[in-house]
Amino acid sequence: MASTLALLLSACATDASSPEAGVGVSVLPSAGTAPPTDGASVADPHQSAPPSDAQTYEEVEVSDDMTLVRPLLWNYEGFRVEPEVRAPSIVLTRADGEQVNLRDVTEGAYTLLSFGYTSCPDICPGTMAVNASALRELPPEIADEVRVVFVSVDPERDSLEVLTAWIANFDRDLRSDFVALRPADDGLAHHAQLLMHVNPATKEPTAEGDYAMSHAAYQLLFMPDGKARLAYPFGMTPDQFRSDLVSLVEEGWDPAV
Amino acid sequence: MTKSLRWMLVVAVLFSMTAVACSDDEGGEGGETEGSIAVTEVWGWSPTPERGAVYFMVENTGTEDDRLVAASSDAAGVVQVHETTMADGTATMAEVEGVDVPAGGSVTFEPGGYHVMLMEIPEVLEVGSSIDVTLSFEGAGDVDVTAEIREFTGEMEGDGEM
Numbered sequence: 001m002a003s004t005l006a007l008l009l010s011a012c013a014t015d016a017s018s019p020e021a022g023v024g025v026s027v028l029p030s031a032g033t034a035p036p037t038d039g040a041s042v043a044d045p046h047q048s049a050p051p052s053d054a055q056t057y058e059e060v061e062v063s064d065d066m067t068l069v070r071p072l073l074w075n076y077e078g079f080r081v082e083p084e085v086r087a088p089s090i091v092l093t094r095a096d097g098e099q100v101n102l103r104d105v106t107e108g109a110y111t112l113l114s115f116g117y118t119s120c121p122d123i124c125p126g127t128m129a130v131n132a133s134a135l136r137e138l139p140p141e142i143a144d145e146v147r148v149v150f151v152s153v154d155p156e157r158d159s160l161e162v163l164t165a166w167i168a169n170f171d172r173d174l175r176s177d178f179v180a181l182r183p184a185d186d187g188l189a190h191h192a193q194l195l196m197h198v199n200p201a202t203k204e205p206t207a208e209g210d211y212a213m214s215h216a217a218y219q220l221l222f223m224p225d226g227k228a229r230l231a232y233p234f235g236m237t238p239d240q241f242r243s244d245l246v247s248l249v250e251e252g253w254d255p256a257v
Numbered sequence: 258m259t260k261s262l263r264w265m266l267v268v269a270v271l272f273s274m275t276a277v278a279c280s281d282d283e284g285g286e287g288g289e290t291e292g293s294i295a296v297t298e299v300w301g302w303s304p305t306p307e308r309g310a311v312y313f314m315v316e317n318t319g320t321e322d323d324r325l326v327a328a329s330s331d332a333a334g335v336v337q338v339h340e341t342t343m344a345d346g347t348a349t350m351a352e353v354e355g356v357d358v359p360a361g362g363s364v365t366f367e368p369g370g371y372h373v374m375l376m377e378i379p380e381v382l383e384v385g386s387s388i389d390v391t392l393s394f395e396g397a398g399d400v401d402v403t404a405e406i407r408e409f410t411g412e413m414e415g416d417g418e419m
Contacts, residue, residue, distance in 0.1 A: 060345055060346055061345060062345055062346035062347070068346065118305075119308075120350070121308070121310060121339055121341065121350050121372060121374050122304075122310050122341060122350075122368045122369065122372055123341060123348045123350075123368075123369060125304030125305065125308075125409070126304075126368045126369070126409060126411065128304075129302075129304060129408075129409040129410070129411065130409075130410070130411035133408075133409075133410045133411060165305075166305060169304055169305050169306075170304075199345075199346075199347055204349060204350075204351065206351070206352060207352055212349070212350045212351065214347055214348065214349035214350075215347065215348060216346055216347055216348075217343055217346060217347060217348035217369075218346050233343075233346065234343070234348065234368075234369050235368075235369055235411075236411070237411050238410060238411055
């Protein structure tokens with residue numbers, strides 16, 4: 001299924017998939033490739049890539065029904081979601097016990113949505129920490145237009161209590177709470193992902209008789225009209241989020257360069 | 258955002274990156290060298306009171322391949338070496354039995370890749386505090402390093418790997 005096409009069209013001398021990353025982590029060229037600089041003391045290749053005018057075309061087929069595309073000339077740091085997708089109208093339980101419709105929480109704001117689980121070692125907490133970091137330094141009038149939604153793919157271990165405690169590690173100093181949602185069971189979690197064209201998470205048994213979840217490591221960004229048009233792979237920096245969020249809130253969705 | 262604004266931002270970020278790179282050069286940041294194995298850029302974070310991860314760079318300056326086979330620390334009840342791998346936007350995490358560090362090569366432990374996972378942390382790891390971690394290599398033996406607990410801002414990665 002993974003007919004992944006990744007073309008490097010530019011003169012990106014400083015490919016961010018650094019020599020160190022040669023140790024089998026990076027499967028695809030990275031998203032945030034640094035622009036060529038005039039030979040000054042550029043930081044380590046594994047340092048963060050700055051927001052840049054997109055120079056690298058990338059196309060990643062993340063599921064049978066969704067491809068993330070980073071066009072060559074492009075106004076955003078994020079990838080374009082093709083085809084754009086809406087959240088299904090299904091009911092999940094918010095960490096505080098309230099029943100909410102997933103479609104409702106992905107409308108009316110710029111909504112960053114990710115799937116994950118609270119026992120996740122670094123991708124899920126890292127994603128939330130970067131979101132918090134991005135929001136913390138946005139002007140309030142921009143930050144107020146942004147919502148963060150985390151959907152558990154591990155309802156078995158992520159009880160409402162666990163979710164409440166976990167999400168509070170990230171949003172406690174922010175103006176608005178992150179929304180942590182719990183599907184009633186694995187089946188509903190699976191369904192929610194499929195309906196958003198996301199490959200459903202799977203359980204991977206560990207040596208201790210426990211399990212880890214293999215899951216999507218990107219966030220979808222829903223526009224206020226409820227359509228996800230941008231996606232952000234894990235590893236995007238707060239600067240990159242801020243750049244896109246400011247541009248979206250101030251100028252609206254405008255994919256043309 | 259206008260083009261010029263965008264480029265000002267790029268310049269600003271490049272400046273800050275340079276600053277980070279310089280500070281990295283000056284000290285090993287809790288690093289240690291044992292024989293031909295050098296461990297530098299050591300840091301950790303603890304997103305939740307019970308869990309944390311430690312990251313670093315291992316360099317093998319010798320002529321023999323080596324292998325990280327275990328990690329331990331008094332700061333956590335369970336310490337494991339994990340690897341998160343990404344393929345087509347999906348992340349999978351697994352405990353690994355060892356991490357090869359080839360002669361003349363280096364391996365970076367970083368979010369979204371290899372990490373030393375801390376579980377069952379008895380005492381909350383505050384930002385700014387430090388913990389001792391012992392990394393055991395097949396050839397070089399034990400290397401003791403100190404990891405400063407930091408805020409995870411994502412600024413140090415940003416590869417956007419899929």
